[in-house]
Amino acid sequence: MSKKVAAIAVTALSALFALSGCASASVPSSDRTVTVFAAASLTETFGTLERRFEQSHPDVDVRLHFAGSATLAQQLTEGASADVFASANEDVMADVANADLLNGAPKPFATNTLTIAVEPGNPLGITDLDDLARKDVVSVACEPEVPCGDAARALIDRRGLDVGFASEERDVKAVLAKVSIGEADAGLVYVTDTRAAADKVDAVEIANAEDAVSTYPIATLADAPEPELAAEFERYVRGDGGAVLRGAGFGTP
Amino acid sequence: MTAPARSVASGVPRVLWIPAALALALVTLPIAGLLLRTDFARLPALLTSDASLNAVRLSLLTAGLSTVLCVLLGVPLAVVLARSTLPFVRVVRAVVLLPLVLPPVVGGFALLFSLGRRGFLGYVLDVTAGVQVPFTTAAVVIAQTFVAMPFLVISVEGALRAMGDDYERVAATLGARPATVFSRVTCPLLLPALASGVVLSFARALGEFGATITFAGSLEGVTRTLPLEVYAQADADVDSAVALSLLLIVIAIVVIVAARPRAIEGARA
Structure with missing residues (x-):
């Protein structure tokens, strides 16, 4: 019985040493x-x-x-x-x-400025920020606490729009993902995000985007x-x- | 031959004390860190902010509903798994336990690609009934039920196997129909295991994060449950996130105290 316990302890300890040894060996010293x-x-x-x-x-x-x-x-x-x-x-x-x-x-x-990411081909015919207030459009944006959400609120407030977002995501890539997998019809993201994901989403320009740079x-x-x-x-x-x-x-x- | 060694109380080998203490420290020190970071003076205000109260309300509602769903669907499933003699039952059991070992975010993706607008079920729902599941409170309940149900099934199925089917057989030989046996014999015997299963499922549903944020999104009052609110507040207001974390820990402790004896015996059985 005690032999077995000792064996387990030895195995565990040697595993620990092996792990720590591995960690220090895997970092190249010259770089x-x-x-x-x-x-x-x-x-x-x-x-x-x-x-x-x-x-x-x-x-x-x-x-x-x-x-x-x-x-x-x-x-x-x-x-x-x-x-x-x-x-x-x-x-x-x-x-x-x-x-x-x-x-x-x-x-x-x-x-950077914001743009509207939509499904390729823009099947819902979204032409500007105003369309995000449409009832048939599921739109998402960043949380107000993060920069992209802050800019999105600024643009929407300036237009006096009442947009009910379906979800408020933690960062801009999460917003983009919701559009590119088709769960959201429109997402407020940066111009650069739609360029980088041009094969998955189309971009619809926001007329007064430069109001929130x-x-x-x-x-x-x-x-x-x-x-x-x-x-x-x-x-x-x-x-x-x-x-x-x-x-x-x-x-x- | 005799086995005298058995009657001697076996002490704990000293060599085990060190890793045991480390293990204990690993669990308790982070909690202590959280407590040290808590702003107790602002705690009541932080916990009663609109966003916090909305999250608490939504969490209790969704976790409650998912627990009800877990019972309504999970108990029959556990009975089938424990009592059915069909050959594919073992495979079914493995499938049912999948959410238990699957990372919840994977579960969220699985739900998204089945019940999402582009998922095969979601598409049918959208076209035939105009129902869209993602971004709704219903999506939160589905995600929570998905991850929590195995806890209930395991708990109940374990108890069913442990107690055997003697009483049920006797009832049947006395002329009771299967439905009567189930409601008059099986159910009463199952109550303790069911209770611990309910508490564990509720706790799991309450803590659900990965599947929810992936499948249901995050919107105050609709889909942003307590764990999602903690995540959202982690940037904006750490004190608020810490306060909510503390609240979740208190709930967790209550759950452990309430479910502990049965849960441990259930797991052993």
């Missing part, structure tokens, strides 16, 4: 890593920027972490470790700045594990990265 927290709407462009940056810096591994800007800010203020933060909203960036987590002032690097700020973090790489990646996004951003539909300052 340097720069961790970038980026808003969900930057998924495609920052993916491209990552590849290009890694091509010009073969010893550097760019790690991207995408989520809603507010989620990322929350994670940073709770102590998540990152080198660079790219937010889809200036207020969210200000929260991180107010927590004394930034290295220097955030700088704007891109702008989202400005994307970027900053390096005070506790960045790789401060030089962080600064370099930040400069790259605001410099050469601009072409990639414009190609995806962003405006650049």
Whole structure:
């Protein structure tokens, strides 16, 4: 009996050691890593920027972490470790700045406007924001707390529309998904999201979209594990990265 | 031969104490962290905000309805699984238990692609009755029932197997029809297991998150149940999210206290 118990304990302990050994062995020591927290709407462009940056810096591994800007800010203020933060909203960036987590002032690097994502072919004939108030249109948007939802409310309020959203999603990609799988007829997303998903959704322009322009700020973090790489990646996004951003539909300052 | 070792009370080997303490710490320390983070001064205000009250109301309503559905559908299923001698019953049991091991978000996708507007059932419903399930409170109830029902089925089926069918056979030989046997013999014997199954299903339904947010979306007062509200508030107002988490923990403790003895014996049986 006690032999059996001892055997179990030994097995468990050796498994533990094996695990910890594995973890330390799998991290290559020669490579340097720069961790970038980026808003969900930057998924495609920052993916491209990552590849290009890694091509010009073969010893550097760019790690991207995408989520809603507010989620990322929350994670940073709770102590998540990152080198660079790219937010889809200036207020969210200000929260991180107010927590004394930034290295220097955030700088704007891109702008974005909203559009209406609809089913390919636009079978319901949605032509502008007003159609989202139609009873036969199932529409979704982001939560008011996240940048894309904030911008959506601003546009709707300006028109004085009464849009009953069927669901308020946590980030813009979740809104896009609801439209692309056909559960929603219309979703308020960024222009860049419909460009990136052009094979799954069509975009319907909003006439006064420029009334709610989202400005994307970027900053390096005070506790960045790789401060030089962080600064370099930040400069790259605001410099050469601009072409990639414009190609995806962003405006650049 | 005799087996004297059996009569000696077996102590716990000391080597087990360390991992046991670690395991306990893993469960209790995060809860302690949450308690330390709670803003007790604002707790009443946070828990009685419109959004919180809407979430509590919706959660109690949907979890209650799903529990009723679990009983109405799950008990007959458990009886069939425990008593039927048909050859495919073992396969059916495995299928029924699937939601128990499946990640809830996968369950949500499965529901979406069956009952969603593009799903085969959802399409028929939409065309014939003009009913669209996603984004409705009904979708929340369906998602919760989907994940919670196995708890009830396991609980009841386990009890049925443990108690055997002697009483039922006697009743039948005395001339009782199957329906009478079920209502007068089987059901009363099942009550304790049913009670623990009900509590466990209710708890599971109350905690449901992944399937709900995938299949039903998230809208205050319609589909945003307590766990979804915690998720939504995690960015906007952490204190509110923490307060609601605390509320869910209190409910969980009540559930454990209420269901504990039977649930553990049921699991052993």
